[in-house]
Amino acid sequence: xxxxxxxxxxxxxxxxxxxxxALAAGPDRVSAIGNVGDDIELLGxxxxxxxxxxxxxxAELLDESRGWGVSDESFAALxxxxxxxxxxxxxxxxxxxxxxxxxxxxxxxGEPLSAVTADLARALGVGVRILPATDDRLRTYVETDAxxxxxxxxxxxxxxxxxxxxxxxxxxxACRPAQGVLEVLLEADTVLLAPSNPFVSIGPILAVPGIRxxxxxxxxxxxxxxxxxxxAIRGPLAGMMETLGHEPSAxxxxxxxxxxxxxxxxxxxxxxxxxxxxxxxxRPVVCETVMxxxxxxxxIGRQVLEGVLG
Amino acid sequence: xxxxxxxxxxxxxxxxxxxxxALAAGPDRVSAIGNVGDDIELLGxxxxxxxxxxxxxxAELLDESRGWGVSDESFAALxxxxxxxxxxxxxxxxxxxxxxxxxxxxxxxGEPLSAVTADLARALGVGVRILPATDDRLRTYVETDAxxxxxxxxxxxxxxxxxxxxxxxxxxxACRPAQGVLEVLLEADTVLLAPSNPFVSIGPILAVPGIRxxxxxxxxxxxxxxxxxxxAIRGPLAGMMETLGHEPSAxxxxxxxxxxxxxxxxxxxxxxxxxxxxxxxxRPVVCETVMxxxxxxxxIGRQVLEGVLG
Numbered sequence: 001x002x003x004x005x006x007x008x009x010x011x012x013x014x015x016x017x018x019x020x021x022a023l024a025a026g027p028d029r030v031s032a033i034g035n036v037g038d039d040i041e042l043l044g045x046x047x048x049x050x051x052x053x054x055x056x057x058x059a060e061l062l063d064e065s066r067g068w069g070v071s072d073e074s075f076a077a078l079x080x081x082x083x084x085x086x087x088x089x090x091x092x093x094x095x096x097x098x099x100x101x102x103x104x105x106x107x108x109x110g111e112p113l114s115a116v117t118a119d120l121a122r123a124l125g126v127g128v129r130i131l132p133a134t135d136d137r138l139r140t141y142v143e144t145d146a147x148x149x150x151x152x153x154x155x156x157x158x159x160x161x162x163x164x165x166x167x168x169x170x171x172x173x174a175c176r177p178a179q180g181v182l183e184v185l186l187e188a189d190t191v192l193l194a195p196s197n198p199f200v201s202i203g204p205i206l207a208v209p210g211i212r213x214x215x216x217x218x219x220x221x222x223x224x225x226x227x228x229x230x231x232a233i234r235g236p237l238a239g240m241m242e243t244l245g246h247e248p249s250a251x252x253x254x255x256x257x258x259x260x261x262x263x264x265x266x267x268x269x270x271x272x273x274x275x276x277x278x279x280x281x282x283r284p285v286v287c288e289t290v291m292x293x294x295x296x297x298x299x300i301g302r303q304v305l306e307g308v309l310g
Numbered sequence: 311x312x313x314x315x316x317x318x319x320x321x322x323x324x325x326x327x328x329x330x331x332a333l334a335a336g337p338d339r340v341s342a343i344g345n346v347g348d349d350i351e352l353l354g355x356x357x358x359x360x361x362x363x364x365x366x367x368x369a370e371l372l373d374e375s376r377g378w379g380v381s382d383e384s385f386a387a388l389x390x391x392x393x394x395x396x397x398x399x400x401x402x403x404x405x406x407x408x409x410x411x412x413x414x415x416x417x418x419x420g421e422p423l424s425a426v427t428a429d430l431a432r433a434l435g436v437g438v439r440i441l442p443a444t445d446d447r448l449r450t451y452v453e454t455d456a457x458x459x460x461x462x463x464x465x466x467x468x469x470x471x472x473x474x475x476x477x478x479x480x481x482x483x484a485c486r487p488a489q490g491v492l493e494v495l496l497e498a499d500t501v502l503l504a505p506s507n508p509f510v511s512i513g514p515i516l517a518v519p520g521i522r523x524x525x526x527x528x529x530x531x532x533x534x535x536x537x538x539x540x541x542a543i544r545g546p547l548a549g550m551m552e553t554l555g556h557e558p559s560a561x562x563x564x565x566x567x568x569x570x571x572x573x574x575x576x577x578x579x580x581x582x583x584x585x586x587x588x589x590x591x592x593r594p595v596v597c598e599t600v601m602x603x604x605x606x607x608x609x610i611g612r613q614v615l616e617g618v619l620g
Contacts, residue, residue: 043411043412043414043415044354044355044411044414044415044418045354045411073386074384074386074404076383076384076386076403076404076405076408077387077404077405077407077408077411078408079405079408080404080405080406080407080408080409080412081408081411081412083408083433083434084408084409084412084429084430084433084434085412085429085433086408086411086412086415087415093386094384094386094387094390094404094407095386095387095389095390096390097387097390097404097407098386098387098388098389098390098391098393098394098396099390099394101353101354101355101387101391101396102353102390102391102394102395102396104353104354105353105354105396105397108354119394119395120394123393123394123395124393124394
C-alpha cells in the first residue's frame with residue numbers, strides 16, 4: 001500500500017496502533033496527531049505524557065510492562081525531590097526527566113511544542129511524524145463528585161477512582177491546530193482514530209477548532225474500538241462510558257464517532273456487534289486489535305490497514 | 311566556647327571550614343553566608359553550586375573525591391539531555407537535579423532563595439544556618455583574553471584555562487543582603503572569611519552593599535588563607551593572584567583583607583610569613599588548615615577557633 005495514514009491518538013493504546021501501522025506500512029507513511037490535554041507542569045518542567053508515550057513506543061524505549069516511561073529507568077531525582085518535600089506524586093524517571101528538561105527549556109525560549117516534538121522524534125530515530133494537536137494551551141478537566149479535577153490529579157494522583165460526571169477541555173476554543181495538522185488531515189488517504197479514550201484522549205484533539213470539522217468534511221475516516229468485550233485493555237474507559245451515559249461496548253464507542261467516521265474496526269471478540277454497527281451507517285471491520293505484545297503489532301497493523309483501506 | 315561564628319564562604323574550601331567549625335563548636339553556633347555569584351540557570355533549573363556544596367558537605371552527602379555533587383550519584387537524566395541535543399556541559403547528577411528542581415519551583419513561585427535554602431538545609435538535617443549573601447540577582451563575570459565570560463562558562467565549560475584579567479559582579483550594586491545576613495554579621499562574636507577564592511567566592515559576597523561595610527564597622531574579623539605554600543588546595547586561585555597583580559601567597563591574600571580583618575590564619579607550612587603578616591597590622595594565627603580529609607576537620611576547627619578567639 002502506498003497510502004498515507006493520519007492517526008489521532010492518546011497514550012498507550014494510541015501509540016500501539018501508530019507503532020503497528022508504522023511497522024506494517026513504513027514510518028514515513030504514518031503521521032500521529034497526539035493529545036496534549038493531559039500535559040502538566042510539575043517541578044517547573046513541562047510534561048506531555050501522551051506525546052512521550054508515542055515517542056517512546058516508536059523508539060522502542062517504552063517500559064511496556066508499566067505502560068509509561070522508558071525501560072531501564074532510575075528514579076534518583078524523584079527520590080531526592082520527595083526527601084526535600086517537593087511534589088513527587090507524579091512518577092518521573094531520570095531518563096524521562098532529561099527529555100522533559102530539554103523540551104521545557106525550548107518551550108520557554110518560545111519554540112512551539114510541535115517543533116520541539118519533531119526534533120525529539122528525530123533525535124530518538126523515530127520516522128513517524130508526531131504532531132501535537134495544538135501548540136496552544138489545552139487542558140482536560142474532569143468533573144467528579146469531589147469537584148472538578150485537572151486530568152493528572154484525577155488520573156494519577158487519585159488513581160481515577162472518582163466516577164466521571166463530565167469532561168471539559170479548558171482553553172480549547174482559543175486553540176489553533178499545530179502547524180501541519182490540518183494539512184495532514186486534508187492530505188492523508190485515511191484518517192484513523194486510535195483505540196484511545198474518546199473522552200480524554202480523542203476528545204481533546206477533536207475539541208481544537210478545525211480538526212473535527214476537517215474530519216466531517218472529508219471521507220475515509222475510520223475508528224478502532226478501544227473497548228474489547230466491553231473492557232479497555234488498560235485504563236478507566238469502561239467506567240467512564242457508564243457514568244457518562246453510554247453503553248460500555250464497541251457499539252457505544254461507535255455511536256460516539258458515527259457522525260463523521262465511515263468505518264469502524266472492532267475486535268474479533270466483538271464480531272457479534274458488527275451488524276449493530278452497520279445499522280449506525282458505519283462499515284464494520286472485524287480483526288485482531290489487541291497489540292499489547294510488540295511482536296503482534298506488524299500483523300495487526302497489516303490487518304487493520306487491509307480492512308480499512310479494503 | 312560559647313561564641314557564635316559567622317563564616318563568609320564559597321564552595322569546597324569554604325564548606326570544609328564551615329564543617330570543621332560545626333564539628334568543633336556545634337552547628338547551632340555557626341552561620342554560613344554563601345556566594346551566589348556563580349549561580350546559573352541551565353535547562354530551566356536554578357543551580358547554586360556554592361550553596362549546594364555547603365549543604366552537601368554539612369549533610370555529609372558530598373562526593374569528596376570529585377569535590378562537587380553528591381556521592382552515589384547517577385547521571386541518567388544528563389545522558390538523555392545529551393542524546394536529545396540539550397546543554398550538557400555542566401555535569402548535573404540525578405540526585406543533585408532533584409534538589410535543583412525543588413529549589414527552582416519554589417523560586418519561580420516567588421519565594422526568596424534564603425527561605426528555600428533554609429528549608430533544604432532542614433530537610434537534609436543540617437543544623438548550621440546557611441544564608442545566601444543576597445536573594446537578588448548577582449552574577450560573577452570574568453574578563454579574559456577571549457572576552458568577558460560568565461563564571462561557569464569560564465570555570466567549567468572552558469576549565470578555567472583562560473587567564474583572568476579582571477572580575478565583575480553584575481548586579482551587585484542593586485542587591486540587598488538576604489534577610490538575616492546583616493543581623494548575623496552584627497551579632498556573631500567572630501566573623502571568619504573562609505579559605506575560599508577572594509575574587510570569585512568572597513568577592514561577590516563583599517560586593518553586596520552593606521556586607522563589606524558591616525565588616526569594616528565591627529572588630530573580630532579573621533580570614534583563613536586559601537593558599538598553602540603558594541598553592542590552592544584546589545582551583546585556579548594561584549594563577550588568578552598573579553594575573554590580577556597580587557603575590558600568589560598567604561601574604562598576598564592577607565593584603566587583600568588587611569583593611570577590615572584583624573586576624574589572619576595561615577597554614578603551618580607558611581609559618582615563615584607570620585612576621586610579614588604582622589607588619590600588615592594583622593594578628594597571625596599559625597595552625598593546621600588542610601581539611602581535605604573529613605576526619606581532620608574537628609581538630610582543625612578546634613585549632614582555628616582557639617587561635618582566632620584566642
